[in-house]
Amino acid sequence: MSQAVKELVRQHRECDDQLNRVEAALQKDDLASAGRNFRLFHEELEGHFTLEEKKLFPAFEEATGMNSGPTVVMRNEHAEIRSLSDEVNAAIEAGQTAQALAAIDTLNVLIQQHNVKEENVLYPMCGNSIQNLEGKLGMGSACCGACSCG
Template sequence: MSQAMMSLVKQHQECDDQLNRVEAALHKADLSSAGRNFRLFDEQLEHHFRLEEERLFPAFEKATGMTNGPTVVMRGEHAEIRQLRDQAMDEVEQGQIESALATIDTLNVLIQQHNVKEENILYPMCGGSVPNLMSVLGMGGCGGACSCAA
C-alpha cells in the first residue's frame, strides 16, 4: 500500500478513535467531554471527506473516466454518515445520552462498512490509476501549496 493510501487509512483510524472517545464520555455521562470530543471528531471527519471529495475522487474520475462508479457510491455514503453525525451531535448537545449512544452505534457500523470498501476496493484502484497521488492529496513535497497538486 502506498504512503498516500496509508495516510488515508490512518485518518480513518483517527476518526474511529475520536468517536470512541465520545462514546466513552457518554457512558460516563460526561456531556462536556462528549461534546468537545464530538467537535474534534467532526473536524477530523470533514477534513477527511473533503480530501476525498475535492482531491482524490476527482483525480480518480479523471484518470479512469469512471464518473458513475465507486466514487458516486462513496459520496452517497458520506452524505449518510454526515446525516447520522448531525443527528448524534444534536443528541449530545441536548443531553440525550441513550439516544446519542444508539445513533453512534449505528454511525460506527456505517463508518466501518464504508471504510472497508474504501480501503479494500477504492484506495487500491486509486493507487493503480492516479499518478502522483501524494501531490494530488496535498501530501507531497510542497504540501499542496503549488500547482503540482492540481
C-alpha cells in the same frame, strides 16, 4: 501500499479513535467531554471527506473516466454519515445520552462498512490508476492535504 493510501487509512483510524472517545464520555454521562470530543471527531471527519471529495475522487474520475462508479457510492455514503453525525450531535447538545449512544452504534457500523469499501476497493483502484497520487492529494509537502492549505 503508497504513502498516500497509508495516510488515508491513518485518517480513518484517527476518526474511529475520536468517535470512541465520544462514546466513552457518553457512557460516563460526561456530556461536556462528549461534546468536545464530538467537535474534534467532526473536524477530523470533515477534513478527511474534503480531501476525498475535492482531490481523491476527482483525480480518480479523471484517471479512469469512471464518473458514475465507486466515487458516487462513496459520496452518497459520506452524506449518510454526515446526517447520522448530525443526529449524534443534536442528541449530545440536547443532553440525550441514550439517543446519542444509539446513534453512535449505528454510525460506527456505517463508518466501518464504508471504510472497508474504501480501503479494500477504492484506495487500491486509486493507487493503481492515479499517477503521482501523493502530489494530487497535496501530500508531497509537510501538509497532509486534509486542511485548507493543501
